[in-house]
Amino acid sequence: MTFPKIGVVGGGQLARMMAPAAEALGVGFHVLSEAEGSPAAQVSSQVTVGDYHDYEALLAFARTVDVLTFDHEHVPTEHLEALQAAGVSVQPQPQALVHAQDKLVMRAKMDELGLPNPAWAPVSSTAELAAFGERAGFPLILKTPRGGYDGHGVRVIDSAAEAADWFAEAPGPLLAEEKVDFARELAVMVGRSPSGQTAVWPVVETYQRDGICKEAIAPAPGLPAELAERIAGDVLTVAGALGVTGVMAMELFETPQGYVVNELAMRPHNTGHWTQDGSVTSQFEQHLRAVLDLPLGDPTAKAPFTAMGNVLGAEHEDLYRAYLHVLAHDPQAKVHMYGKSVRPGRKLGHVNVSGADPVEVRARARHAADYIAGTDPDPHPRHGRSDGPARAAGASAAESSARAESTAQTGAGA
Amino acid sequence: MTFPKIGVVGGGQLARMMAPAAEALGVGFHVLSEAEGSPAAQVSSQVTVGDYHDYEALLAFARTVDVLTFDHEHVPTEHLEALQAAGVSVQPQPQALVHAQDKLVMRAKMDELGLPNPAWAPVSSTAELAAFGERAGFPLILKTPRGGYDGHGVRVIDSAAEAADWFAEAPGPLLAEEKVDFARELAVMVGRSPSGQTAVWPVVETYQRDGICKEAIAPAPGLPAELAERIAGDVLTVAGALGVTGVMAMELFETPQGYVVNELAMRPHNTGHWTQDGSVTSQFEQHLRAVLDLPLGDPTAKAPFTAMGNVLGAEHEDLYRAYLHVLAHDPQAKVHMYGKSVRPGRKLGHVNVSGADPVEVRARARHAADYIAGTDPDPHPRHGRSDGPARAAGASAAESSARAESTAQTGAGA
Known part of the structure; x- marks a missing residue:
């Protein structure tokens, strides 16, 4: 028995961040990337450039690995089923994955399992949407069942007429949902x-x-x-x-x-x-x-609280100088960059911060992420810390210089 | 300013384990590997196969990166100095690195800095070794100043005559050291x-x-x-x-x-x-x-104690089944495999375990490492734990199944 090889369809940041886990586990790691130089292609020794819409490309890639998995949910279900029929180990299996690919399938399954759904309905026309709106009230949420992510394919609708354009384009029913009043x-x-x-x-x-x-x-x-x-x-x-x-x-x-x-x-x-x-x-x-x-x-969990802040692209195209500042300002911040060029709203990286105070760790993670992105101009915010990070067990005064620098910079901004 | 590229000379496990850090930091990571398929080459998108004894190969590689660093200390000092003279950023610089490459240089520097050395002397003949032995006592330690690692180039000597073969071969003085009686x-x-x-x-x-x-x-x-x-x-x-x-x-x-x-x-x-x-x-x-x-x-440190156990190659060539067992037996063990074939004594991986009890975490790390290597036949040792691992904050009973499996296996071996 030898260590297995995994194949990931998609070269985004999720595949990129699987690479270190594969390194430690000692398993092979291959990427089917939509382009050269993708976030995952930058950190993998085994990269095939190919289109996940192309069944033959998927099959040829799958033949080089032991298990096929995914960076995203956009591979057509029929391709996944065909791969499975061809003997490929597709994980998650398409019968499971469809619940993450198709929101109508998901809603029906949640009902079947007795899990708490908002009011929902499949709607194929403005008339059906208006009828649903009478029951659930406006505004309501209209979603394309497939292909949506990060807010794409989701609209807040104040009247059924507003959605006429989507119905004109949609290949099948849309998903209408009650707008949940959540805490x-x-x-x-x-x-x-x-x-x-x-x-x-x-x-x-x-x-x-x-x-x-x-x-x-x-x-x-x-x-x-x-x-x-x-x-x-x-x-x-x-x-x-x-x-x-x-x-x-x-x-x-x-x-x-x-x-x-x-x-x-x-x-x-x-x-x-x-x-x-x-x-x-x-x-x-x-x-x-x-x-x-x-x-x-x-x-x-290894800490009382861990906060994560996303680095979302803004106007600044040069992140490096701000990144250096963040490393200096908070030596406990764990910065994860995705190797992407900047586009507004694009996920470029994230920052994790662990600690005992949830308000403080959130503020530190958010500041670090926003400062790198260029959307928080304050280089030296105060996060309500009463003290600097704890010192290492057995550490000398001299060894705190990394933290001392941080403290000094925080102090400079006071 | 763009994110820099680092070049690592050497494709061993140390370079391999730098790759995840480069991924997170978002810096480029290139490897000059002595062979295809080395531990680091398996996990890097940018690999050049070349000989680190070959200055031209080093220079050509260095031209593709912003900073040159090392997986090992075996690159000849004269090459490093020449690279530096050619404008390459060599880190650590050869003037520093020589103290890790040449044990005679290191001993002299420790004396100069007033750091505690054992008794030591450069010795070029059995006569000089005998004279040092009269002062420091036998047995003593004889080392080749350069090229030693993991016990290579180190001998315990009971009499000066024993070392005649090394003096016959040595290109310069050897390092004789007092055999330290350490705790x-x-x-x-x-x-x-x-x-x-x-x-x-x-x-x-x-x-x-x-x-x-x-x-x-x-x-x-x-x-x-x-x-x-x-x-x-x-x-x-x-x-x-x-x-x-x-x-x-x-x-x-x-x-x-x-x-x-x-x-x-x-x-x-x-x-x-x-x-x-x-x-x-x-x-x-x-x-x-x-x-x-x-x-x-x-x-x-993030935990009261963290123990590390090395997986050292033994007779078993198939590690995978034992590795699966270790993952199941201790879901908190962090296993790091290097992607190497098995040879006796070879470092193949290591296991880290964190916790509050130093005796327990050492026992768990050592068992996991030795069980993977095949040198500890006991699948279900008891490590003196009074209880299983702590449950996650906010976790349900159902979610403990990974740990429950471990507990069940520990129990089965009781």
Whole structure:
């Protein structure tokens, strides 16, 4: 028995961040990248450039690896089924993945499993949308069942007539949903292997802007223990019922009654990036362990709180100088860059910060991310820290120079 | 300003483990590998196969990167000086690196800096060795000044006559050292940038077998605080005086008087592997930050103790089945495999385990490493744990299945 090879379809940052996990686990790591020089292609020794819409390209790539998995959910279901029929180990399997690809399929499944959905309906015309709106009220949310991500394919609709353009273009029914009056957004991630082993990370609070995840903190501060238990139990129900393999994220709205399900993703997810530095097992390592049917790792958090801030592209095209400043300003910040060029709104990297105070770690992660992006001009914010980072056990005064520099810079901005 | 590219000479496991740090930092990572398929070549998108003894190969490689650094200390000093003269940024600089390449140069420098050396002398003949032996006593240690590693180039000598073969072959003087009567072996690592910023990790206790590092634990259990402070101060003295850039390991013998210096290494070091999972900043990330003159990261430990056990090749050539067992048996174990074929005594990987009890984490790391290597046949040892791993904050009973499996297996072996 030799160490297996994994093949990832898609060369984005999620595939990129799987590479270190493959390195440590000692498994082979191949990427089917849509282009040369993609984030994952930059860090992988085995890269094939090819189009994931092309079945023959997928099959040829799959023949070079032991297990096929994904950086995104856009591979056509019929290709995945054909690969499976050809004997390829597709993980997650298309029968599971369709619940993350098609929001109508997902909503129906949640109902079947008794999980809390918002009011929803498939709608094929403005008349059907108007009828749904009479029941659920306006404004409501209209979604394309497939192809949406990061706010794409989602609209807030004040009247049925507004959606006429989408109905004119849509190949099938759209998904109409009640606009949920939520207290905050949460997410929970689970890893599950083909053998059925599972592991759930703590529930995360997330912060969106323009439909894009901007920040997350784990565990969700102040989440009632009973709700956390219920959510963890429910995500295990979903993972088992759908036959999930790999990691799955379930995005939620917290409501006065508990929560409702928002969306599913069947791959490492932005709301799980904190696990790279804040959990015994990162979501990227767990995804590889799970799709390879290796025993799963411990999802326990390593710090009281870990916050994640996304670096979202803005006007500044040169991030390097601000990046240097952030490394100097907060020597505990874990900066993860994706090797991308800057475009407005594009996810370019993220920053994780761990610590005991949820307000402080969020502020530090957000500042670091926004300063790199160029959207927070303050080089020396105060985050309400009463003291600098704790010193290492057995450390000398002299060895604190990395931290001393940080403290000095913080002080300079006071 | 764009993100820089680093070039590493040598394709071994140290270069391999720099790759994840380069991925996160967003810096380019190129490897000059002595062969195709080396541990680092397996995980890098930019690999040149070439001989580090060949100056032209080194220069051509250096022209493709911004900074040149090393996986090992075997590049001839004259090549490094020539590269420097040609305008290449060589980090660490050859003037510093020579202290890790030549043990006679190192001993003289330690004396000059007032650091605690054992009795030592350069010896060019059995007569000179006999004279040193009269002063220092037999048995004593004889070392080749250059080219030694992992016990190679080191002999215990009971009489001067025994060393006649080495003198016949040696191109210059050998290094004779007093055989130190030590309580235990320690090591300390520091990162230092060209700007002079420094960061010291906690002092580590190490365990050698046949001259090869077998285990390490950080911080060294029971080390008196004054001695830890003195060692941290001394390694900063050395790093500054030598102009070290990158990370440096100082291996020590703890003695009744404090300690004496054993050896220096100017690169990531086996005794620092614990930092990958046990420190805010790993030695690999710090090495890249330091040689690129980026601000350094925080070296604080993230757990009370982190132990590292090396997977040393033995008879078993198929590690995969035992590796699967270890992943299942201890879901908190962080396994790092190097992608190497098995040879007796070869370093094939290592395992890090963090926790509150130094005896327990050492036992778990050692068992995991030895079980993978095939040298510990017990699949279900008891490590004196009174309880299983702590549960995650906010976790449900159901989500403990990864750990439950481990507990069940431990129980089965009781």
